[in-house]
Amino acid sequence: MPTAAFDIATAPPDAAPEFTQRQQDVLAHALALLVEGGEKALTTAGLARTANCSKESLYKWFGDRDGLLAAVVAFQASQVQFPSDAGATADAGTFRKHLIAFVKTQQTVLFGETSLALNRLSIANSGSGQNRLGHLLVARGKNMIGTRARTLLEAGRRKGLLKFDDPDEAYQVLYGLAIGETHIRLLLGGTPTDREKDLDTLAQTAVDRFYRLFGV
The missing domain is CATH 1.10.10.60 (Homeodomain-like)
Structure with missing residues (x-):
């Protein structure tokens, strides 16, 4: 496991740093x-x-x-977990399970109090002209997760499990189905409904709807 300094300037956008x-x-x-x-x-x-x-x-x-x-x-x-390409595309059922697991961990992280607090803090600093946190949330948060998610979807397409032309568009659809307006409402101080607390069902439903659009 690495012990060197974490360098945001040289780390690629899809790099998930390993920490002891x-x-x-x-x-x-x-x-x-x-x-x-x-x-x-x-x-x-x-x-x-x-x-x-x-x-x-x-x-x-x-x-x-x-x-x-x-x-x-x-x-x-990095709390949003991704399977390896080999594990994710072993067969259709395995890939779908991994996609549901990814969606659930993304919901868990984004709807959690820590991420909500970080985003609120960034929004509060957005007019200061020195919003380093906002830049990092985009570069090392949103972009990292998005890049790795698109890689996962493209692995499914190569395996013949999904069909789409634009991986960016496919991921944006998946994100919208999984996160929806819930994240914005929670950022504004709303409380999750009983339905939104059931992340297992939310993730399953999001992936089911995604497959109606992009499944083979």
Whole structure:
């Protein structure tokens, strides 16, 4: 497992960084600081104290503060799980199960309080001209998940399990079916309905509808 600093400038958009268990624990503390107190609360000194680690370790693992913020966003986005191409396309039933699992984890992450808080914080800073968090949420969150999701869909197409011309369009349809307006409503302070709390059914329904459009 890598221990070098996480470099957002050189990491490809579909890269899911691997963190050691200790690094994951530290990033979980960093997420809590960020959500509770905003960007100003995320300092190396404060994180070192909260996570009971040295500032030297933080610099070794994540580089400067921008690198730490990038790692935090990438860590949160990595909670959306993807199967390997080989596992996802073993057969039609397996691929469909993996697609449902992906949709459910995406819903779990995006509808969760941590992601909602990060997005609200970014929106609050959107007029400042220095919204680093917003940039990172797009580059290391939305774009990373979208790139890997399109790769998954294209693997299904190559296997003859899906049919579509434009992978971007296909993913946008899947995203709309899976996330819909629920994410916006939750961002605005709404509470999930009983139906929206049943992510198993929501994910299954989204994929069923997706297959009506793009299934073979």
